[in-house]
Amino acid sequence: MRVGIPKALLYYYYFPLWKEFFVQLGHEVIVTGSTNKKIINQGSKISVPEICVPIKIFNGHVLELAAMNVDYIFAPRMVTVEKSKTFCPKFLGLPDMLRYTFCDPQYHFIMPYICSKKEWGADVKELVKDPFLSQYSENQLREAWEAGVKKWQKFQAICRLGYTIDEAMVLYQKEGLPPQKEKNQDISIAVIGYVYEVYDQFVGMEITKRLEALGVNIYTFEMLELEDLKKQLKAMEKTLFWTFANKVFAAGLHYYHQPGIDGIIHVTAFGCGPDSLSGKMMELDSDKYGKPFLTIRVDEHTGESHLQTRIEAFTDMIRRKKLAKK
């Protein structure tokens, strides 16, 4: 069977795991190309106008997969991968949205529930309930998933060595682990935001590469150990409800405390609910820590020159501040 995975949403975080899982089960994995104008336009056409852009992009990629002659499209229902935390409601309802948007019988989806207490886990009892996956025994599914987890752990380990997800996506397929990434530029900026916004070629416009070209060391949330993130959240009376929002928020706090970090860029999508709260809280905190904070809000209309101008201005400002201090 040809199983299609849309290059959108959590593809950027879980792809190595998902790919290996299907390869182990004996399927061919097809991935869509990077987001482009056409994909985003066709996605916007069939989505509710005011929904956040990552969902529109996802819908666009689903249409793209349909044109690529795949047999099944993988769109798991991400429910929870952490105790008493869930995903954003848009992830919880994603399969239902797909069911009612792509009613045509030519679409076949694989939509298992992902419920686990571990980030890389999945409840096999839930997986086997999916009509497509039910052809396998629980043991087969467990073995395939665990093989996927091995790949994913290597991918994560590479991220921890200071590589961005773009780089890790290439590196994890090579033998062994790469050396720690050198970060010897004069200024360091933390780029925080969901993986499907920062690394999406169209809306994120390769912001990490642009910053590197400006001579900046990049830090992101996936370069941090889970323990570091948890430590930040422990101090709060009440944390956010969403796994990834918490990660991004905790990473923001962590980098505020980190003396080596000179500024923070928050990449967020127009209409993103969780970010509307966590973004404001980080913005209010920026005064407290005396670190500049920049919000880059992306949507389907974003032009490239505005991003370039803003990040150039931001890095220049940080450089001058540093010079003045010397």
Add this chain to the structure above:
Amino acid sequence: MKLAFPYMGEGSVAYHKLATMLGHEAVPTLKPTQKTINIGVKYAPEFACFPLKVMLGTYIEAIEQGADTIVSSGGHGPCRAGFYGELHQKVLQSLKYDVDFVIFDSVFDNPRRCIDNVKKMKGNNSFKTVIYTARTVYRSLKLMDEIEKQLQKMRPYEAVSGTCAQIWKNLQKEIAQAYTFEAVDRLRKDTQEMVHAVELIPVPEASRLRIGIVGEIYVVMESSVNMEMEEKLLGLGCEVQRSQYLGDWVDFHLIPHRISKPHELEIQKIGSEYFPIGIGGHARENMGWIKYFAQNGFDGVVHILPFSCLPELMSQSIIPQVSKDLNMPVISFPMDEQSGLANNTTRIEAFIELIKAKKFGSMLTKKVV
């Protein structure tokens, strides 16, 4: 300690009553106005949902009237509403307002804070008084729901326009003073008499129009933020039923289901066809309500949501297909500080015209004499 509460629908009178009956001083409930909205919008995050902004405005207005403690409900997601308290606190702090927050979360999420909060509210009263007070307030809420539901079915047909509105206004005024079971029961009897005495124009069953309102609880219940959608519909001659009433909310969220036997459980079951798991807010219930309305002789559904509401955007995504499946017209209204009255009025009038054409035969094919 001077308390303030958020305002959501006319039932909000009850919070004030609860506070005063327990011997606290409380700011009179403040129905949001354009000024409230402006204040909220100024200080709230730009992309936060509309209820958060309006509530922030309400709090600031209350603080200016002397409130020093804000009482509100919490939650544990995945809808953003559960986090309002934390963000409000942070924003008010940054504005240098000195104010306490009492946020009621589920006992299981944070037992210590919950017990502290109950102690604060309890004051020096005995538990017996607290329970009696709570029950009286609950009775008042149920009475308000009961009368409101009746009036929503009568309003379009009243012979003397304004009679029903008068009864409703009167009830709101009286209920604030009904401090005992007996007083509430007496009020029920009096009000029921008034309701039965309303003179109605007889309208045959076949030519009645029934519209259901579903959506996010705050914008559905609070008329000042939904541009008086309900008034508008009643004025256009439609009977109206909402998916949300304060008493029903209490039944479902605060009282063990074995005792309250809420209707919402049934609705949730119907809604599971569309969203097998709860995705936050009332998305699942709303889908259930749409189907319920379709099966119970309603002619159309108005779906109101705050702009960028997470769960309601998911229901809005599936509504077009569901509406087709059920042969039930549904119209969605996103609400925020940018919504214009004329735009909404035009849309709702056109919607009702289309429903009439669907129900009574097309206007276009009818011969005009």
